[in-house]
Amino acid sequence: xxxxxxxxxxxxxxxxxxxxxxxxxxxxxxxxxxxxxxxxxxxxxxxxxxxxxxxxxxxxxxxxxxxxxxxxxxxxxxxxxxxxxxxxxxxxxxxxxxxxxxxxxxxxxxxxxxx
Amino acid sequence: xxxxxxxxxxxxxxxxxxxxxxxxxxxxxxxxxxxxxxxxxxxxxxxxxxxxxxxxxxxxxxxxxxxxxxxxxxxxxxxxxxxxxxxxxxxxxxxxxxxxxxxxxxxxxxxxxxxxxxxxxxxxxxxxxxxxxxxxxxxxxxxxxxxxxxxxxxxxxxxxxxxxxxxxxxxx
Numbered sequence: 484x485x486x487x488x489x490x491x492x493x494x495x496x497x498x499x500x501x502x503x504x505x506x507x508x509x510x511x512x513x514x515x516x517x518x519x520x521x522x523x524x525x526x527x528x529x530x531x532x533x534x535x536x537x538x539x540x541x542x543x544x545x546x547x548x549x550x551x552x553x554x555x556x557x558x559x560x561x562x563x564x565x566x567x568x569x570x571x572x573x574x575x576x577x578x579x580x581x582x583x584x585x586x587x588x589x590x591x592x593x594x595x596x597x598x
Numbered sequence: 599x600x601x602x603x604x605x606x607x608x609x610x611x612x613x614x615x616x617x618x619x620x621x622x623x624x625x626x627x628x629x630x631x632x633x634x635x636x637x638x639x640x641x642x643x644x645x646x647x648x649x650x651x652x653x654x655x656x657x658x659x660x661x662x663x664x665x666x667x668x669x670x671x672x673x674x675x676x677x678x679x680x681x682x683x684x685x686x687x688x689x690x691x692x693x694x695x696x697x698x699x700x701x702x703x704x705x706x707x708x709x710x711x712x713x714x715x716x717x718x719x720x721x722x723x724x725x726x727x728x729x730x731x732x733x734x735x736x737x738x739x740x741x742x743x744x745x746x747x748x749x750x751x752x753x754x755x756x757x758x759x760x761x762x763x764x765x766x767x768x769x770x
Binding site (some may be wrong): 486487490491492493494495496497498499502503504505506507508509510511512513514515516517518519520521522524525526527528529530531533535537538539540541542543544545546547548549550551553554555557558559561562563566569570572573575576579580583587588589591595598 | 600602603604605606608611612617620621622623624625626627628629631632633635639640641642643644645646647648649650651652653654656657658660661677678681682683684685686687688689690691692693695696697698700701702704705708709714715716719720723727728731734735738757
């Protein structure tokens with residue numbers, strides 16, 4: 484239980500800090516870089532290294548590569564949906580999560596099959 | 599081109615609960631990643647280190663702020679809000695390249711030194727993200743310049759009254 488409380492507090496703090504930094508910066512496209520900051524990764528990997536050691540963190544970051552590829556695709560899809568389909572931000576970002584899931588698991592499966 | 603700058607006044611647009619939402623979502627995403635890692639292993643858990651859970655809230659808040667600002671000026675602002683969120687997501691797509699660099703550098707260096715892995719990976723994220731943003735801006739700037747240049751030359755041709763002959767020699 485303590486582990487998850489620590490995770491919540493550390494994760495909340497790191498994510499809020501990056502979000503605050505992004506809010507302070509202009510232009511908006513530059514501030515958007517902080518929307519894809521590895522804030523959850525920084526919080527999680529610190530705990531992972533402390534609990535399980537560096538080998539476990541290596542496995543996690545190798546999988547994170549697939550997640551990052553999916554994030555790039557997801558962000559581009561959200562941008563196009565907002566501009567072309569004229570959906571509001573909440574449905575556009577929420578519906579596009581399906582794209583993230585498909586690409587992330589697709590790249591992970593493909594990379595796993597190659598090794 | 600707009601220079602990169604700090605805009606402390608934008609903090610005044612935010613409400614206290616915006617920060618609470620972000621803190622709660624950030625904490626929840628980190629707990630969720632931990633739960634997935636513990637139940638399904640490090641590989642599946644690692645995938646969720648790049649989950650855009652916070653992005654949904656950020657884009658929605660950006661849209662909301664933009665709409666509020668335009669309403670205060672007596673405009674609808676709905677479309678403007680969508681475009682602001684779209685700009686943020688375009689930035690996030692470039693930031694994802696930085697996240698890719700973060701993951702690669704961390705996985706390569708963590709077995710040598712944990713501290714160096716955190717510092718090196720964070721630096722890689724920053725350098726790659728900012729470089730990608732600069733490259734995109736240069737390309738867009740060049741395209742816009744080219745378009746506006748051709749538009750001016752076209753408009754010069756159209757705007758010139760037919761009774762005025764073009765100069766026989768270039769004007770100095």
